[in-house]
Amino acid sequence: MTNTQELYTRWLSQPDLDDAIKAELVSVAGDNDAIADRFYRDLAFGTGGLRGVIGAGTNRMNLYIVRKATQGLADYLNASGLPKKVAIAHDSRHNGELFARETARVLAANGITAYVYPRLEPTPALSWAVRYLGCGAGVCVTASHNPAKYNGYKVYGADGCQITLEAAEKILAAIEKIDCFDGVKLADYDKALADGSIVMIGDKCLDDFVQAVYDQRVGDGAGIDALKLVYTPLNGTGLECVKKLLAKLGVTHVTVVPEQEKPDGDFPTCPYPNPEIREAMQKGLELCDTVKPDILLGTDPDCDRCGVEDGITFPQEE
Structure with a gap:
């Protein structure tokens, strides 16, 4: 399905569509240019992960695009020999906590333990946590130094570095097979916390990170x-x-x-x-x-x- 109007209609017709997403879609009804801008492509996924303007549509950063990307990451990890653990962090950008939470829900539903920083933390602290906790990957919800209207989704390898081109291509291939509404597994966040599928990263991890930097x-x-x-x-x-x-x-x-x-x-x-x-x-x-x-x-x-x-x-x- 490539017609932007058809995609727009499908998104708007979803039951239980997020209120903010629905309100934005309703606000551009009849505006073909605005609809096309939101749906003419999927956000590009590469070695830097995803990055885009926050909003509704396939060409925006929103919880459905984050879920889809995470399902692709989960499928990639489950098909690999990498540890089935992922560390997650977010910065101060709008929807950062929401996107981190949705990332954890998808991972937990796919049998992957999600280790989540309990508050916003820097990207280097995320890289540290990946190695410290023996994870197969890491996700930092951030758009780095871009303007406020942006957010992003950076993926890190088991070495704590941004993923290689080879890994990015494999994750992208997995993402492209997924429907963002029907193809994503989601765990209940509170239940996943209770059963250990989602784990809060303790202060010792961060304190040891600071100590490691100090030692340099x-x-x-x-x-x-x-x-x-x-x-x-x-x-x-x-x-x-x-x-x-x-x-x-x-x-x-x-x-x-x-x-x-x-x-x-x-x-x-x-x-x-x-x-x-x-x-x-x-x-x-x-x-x-x-x-x-x-x-x-x-x-x-x-x-x-x-x-x-x-x-x-x-x-x-x-």
Whole structure:
């Protein structure tokens, strides 16, 4: 079925269709261009997994597309010799917790144990959990540093790295066989938690991750107690792990950019939350005028990209 109007009609006619999805579809009734944009293709799946605008349709990120991708991943794992365990994390983006939960439900229904971080955590912490827990794969629900309207679904291999091209092709082949409404197995989330098919990742996993990062430090740390630092997580996931690591390192003079401290999928102060561009770091730079730190540090929403400004100079005070 390739006709966009037929796909639109089929989605809209689904019993128990998600309310938000249904409302969006109803809102574009009669708008052929809007319907075509949502249904003219499936989101591309590759080595970076899925990434797209949040919304209704096959060309959007929504719970049905996430379920379909996860069913494909489950079929791939069950046909392989890899461990039947998957670690799952999400960042601060809209629907991140929902998509992580749906991922766990599909995996559990397919006989694969889903290990889920109980709160948002960085992508590197997900990579760590894959290896730490002996998983066959990992999923991080994130769109990295893209604008707020996006979300994504990154898949990681048993080594904690993004999947290879060969693995991506096999997972895609499995995904393409699945109907997103009729071909997906779903477990009851609470029952799966009770029977151990879904497991919350304990704090020790994250603490051991921070310790492992700390163990990579260089130098003897002399003078680090005098370092002044301004940090921004850009309303993403970095705050918990970065603060834990800085404390271990002995960095005590830390000022967090208040407007960008708490998780917020709207990213209200930086429409493009990439710490490599000045616009995203502007609030931090403004705070530096007051704090006068040695370093300004920023991380993107899933905390796998870092921006640093050192050697910051300020006008001499009279």
